[in-house]
Structures are given as structure tokens and as C-alpha cells.
Amino acid sequence: MTFARILGHERQKDLLRRALKSDRLANAYLFTGPDGIGKRLVALALARAVFCPAQGCGDCPACRKIDHGNHPDLHILEADGANIKIEQIRLLQKELAYRALEASRKICLIEAADKLNRSSGNALLKTLEEPPGNAIFILLTAHPQRVLQTIRSRCQPLPFNRLAAVQLEDELRVQLDLNDEESHILAALSEGSFKKALGRDRDLYLNERRELIQSLVMLSSGSILPIFALAERLAADKDRLPEVLEIYQAFYRDALLRRHDGAAQFINIDLRANIETVAGKHSTLELLNKLVAIKETRHRLERNVNRQLAMETLLLQLVA
Numbered sequence: 001m002t003f004a005r006i007l008g009h010e011r012q013k014d015l016l017r018r019a020l021k022s023d024r025l026a027n028a029y030l031f032t033g034p035d036g037i038g039k040r041l042v043a044l045a046l047a048r049a050v051f052c053p054a055q056g057c058g059d060c061p062a063c064r065k066i067d068h069g070n071h072p073d074l075h076i077l078e079a080d081g082a083n084i085k086i087e088q089i090r091l092l093q094k095e096l097a098y099r100a101l102e103a104s105r106k107i108c109l110i111e112a113a114d115k116l117n118r119s120s121g122n123a124l125l126k127t128l129e130e131p132p133g134n135a136i137f138i139l140l141t142a143h144p145q146r147v148l149q150t151i152r153s154r155c156q157p158l159p160f161n162r163l164a165a166v167q168l169e170d171e172l173r174v175q176l177d178l179n180d181e182e183s184h185i186l187a188a189l190s191e192g193s194f195k196k197a198l199g200r201d202r203d204l205y206l207n208e209r210r211e212l213i214q215s216l217v218m219l220s221s222g223s224i225l226p227i228f229a230l231a232e233r234l235a236a237d238k239d240r241l242p243e244v245l246e247i248y249q250a251f252y253r254d255a256l257l258r259r260h261d262g263a264a265q266f267i268n269i270d271l272r273a274n275i276e277t278v279a280g281k282h283s284t285l286e287l288l289n290k291l292v293a294i295k296e297t298r299h300r301l302e303r304n305v306n307r308q309l310a311m312e313t314l315l316l317q318l319v320a
């Protein structure tokens with residue numbers, strides 16, 4: 001992936017391109033911003049621009065090796081378990097002691113730099129300050145406030161933002177060959193994250209979403225058994241629960257908008273009838289309370305509570 005082909009992040013790409021051109025790249029960068037918006041792509045594009053004789057043509061051996069993850073001078077470090085371990089840093093330092101094999105300098109990409117703990121972080125400090133062989137460090141994180149202060153202070157920060165929904169919408173329409181309605185829904189629900197829009201969430205957001213919302217709307221507070229059955233079904237798929245709650249949240253947000261003439265901003269533009277029904281049945285305050293209940297359930301699930309119980313409680317609040 002070359003700089004030019006990465007969607008958005010113009011300011012960040014421009015800054016890196018100019019630094020490279022004037023030979024003023026920093027020793028260490030800290031790319032910050034939400035997961036899945038393209039930080040890693042930009043880091044790899046920078047590696048290409050540094051290693052490739054034509055600043056990232058995409059076609060030479062150097063570019064191809066980067067794409068295939070086997071360039072000998074590009075070191076990518078990821079947490080081994082919950083943390084990046086001190087042994088991993090020692091190993092990296094050993095590798096950095098050797099000269100670059102094919103490029104003029106080495107590049108180290110550290111994923112989730114917030115997973116450097118005190119010992120591995122401290123072991124890295126000196127290397128960050130004076131990288132052997134002029135190596136470049138690129139640290140990535142979605143949680144900059146959790147990165148050790150000592151690490152942060154030695155890196156040049158480069159914040160990345162989510163892509164604007166309309167930007168993502170245009171790109172999705174082209175890349176996935178979607179119609180306007182689908183690209184609108186997918187872009188809105190993936191909150192500016194390409195990874196989500198293109199990955200496993202695509203089908204959930206486009207197709208299963210309709211079924212999820214319709215089975216919720218059909219529930220009535222009078223019959224408990226169907227409520228518990230839906231809670232059980234949703235709780236069984238642990239990994240997708242956060243996205244399912246996101247879908248419910250978007251739906252109640254739409255209902256709230258409906259009560260305030262905000263139909264132009266609907267996310268679920270293909271479920272207008274369901275939105276009407278729910279907006280007609282509940283007051284603004286009730287809808288707000290449902291949104292709060294969804295948010296609280298999201299927090300509760302992050303703390304590993306009993307999923308089924310949490311979903312039963314939530315569904316009871318939503319259909320009340």
C-alpha cells in the first residue's frame with residue numbers, strides 16, 4: 001500500500017513525506033488513534049517509502065517484501081500475550097545490533113505500544129533515544145494515555161483521526177460495489193473504521209442487523225419467554241455482542257431522531273417502518289433511558305459479567 005492509495009490521513013501522510021524528502025524523519029514516532037483506521041497502513045507505507053529506491057513504487061523487490069511481511073530490515077513487534085515482554089525487547093535489540101541487510105536503515109514497528117510494561121518499556125528507552133544504525137521506530141497505539149510517559153516523551157506524536165463517514169461511504173461504494181443505502185449504513189455503523197466495514201462486521205451490519213432489530217421490535221413486555229430466548233441467542237456469541245449493542249444503539253438513536261424531525265440523519269434508512277413504530281410508542285425520555293441502558297450494558301460486559309443475565313436485563317428494559 002503506497003501513501004497515495006491510503007484513504008484519508010492527508011495531513012499525516014504529507015508530514016511524513018516531507019520529513020522523508022528533507023531527510024528529517026524522527027527516530028521514533030508514536031501513531032495514536034482508534035483501532036482499524038489505518039495507522040498500520042501508513043506505517044507500512046512509510047517503510048516502503050524509506051526502503052524502495054523509488055519511494056514506494058509497489059513493484060520492486062523491497063516493496064513486495066514489505067507487503068509479504070518478509071523484509072529482513074523491517075521488524076514488527078507484537079505483544080506476546082497480555083504484554084510486550086522484556087525478552088522480546090532484548091531480542092529486538094540483538095537484531096538491531098546488526099547492520100541493515102538490504103535497506104539503508106532498519107525500521108521497527110511496535111504494535112499496541114500501550115502493552116509495553118514497566119520492565120520492557122524501560123529496556124527500550126535507550127534504544128529509542130539512540131537507535132543503532134539510524135533505525136526508525138514507529139509505535140502504534142489506540143490508548144496513548146496508557147503508554148508509559150517515559151516512552152511517550154521520546155517519540156514524536158502523530159495523532160490519526162477516524163475517517164469522516166462520507167469519505168468512508170464513497171470509498172465503500174466503489175470498493176465493495178454497494179448501493180447508496182448499503183454504503184450509508186455500513187459507513188455509519190463502522191464509525192470511520194475501514195477494518196470493521198470490510199471485515200467480518202460487514203455482513204453483521206448489512207444483513208443480520210435487519211433481523212436483529214426486527215426480532216427486538218417484535219418482542220412484547222408481556223411475554224417473557226421470547227425475551228429470554230433472544231437474550232440467550234445473543235449472549236452465545238460473545239465476540240459479536242459489542243457490535244450487536246452498537247446496532248441496537250443506532251436503532252434507538254434513529255427513533256430519538258424521528259421524534260425530533262431528524263429523519264435525514266437516520267442510520268437504518270432501510271428500516272423506517274420499524275423506527276416509526278418505536279418512536280411512536282415511546283417518549284423522548286423513555287428512548288433516552290433505553291440508550292443509557294445499552295451503554296451501561298456495554299460497560300458491564302467489558303467487565304466479564306454473566307452475559308445472559310446482562311442481556312435479559314437489557315432486553316426487558318428495551319421492550320418495557
Ligand SMILES: [Zn+2]
Nearest residue numbers: 052057060063
Ligand atoms: Zn518499490
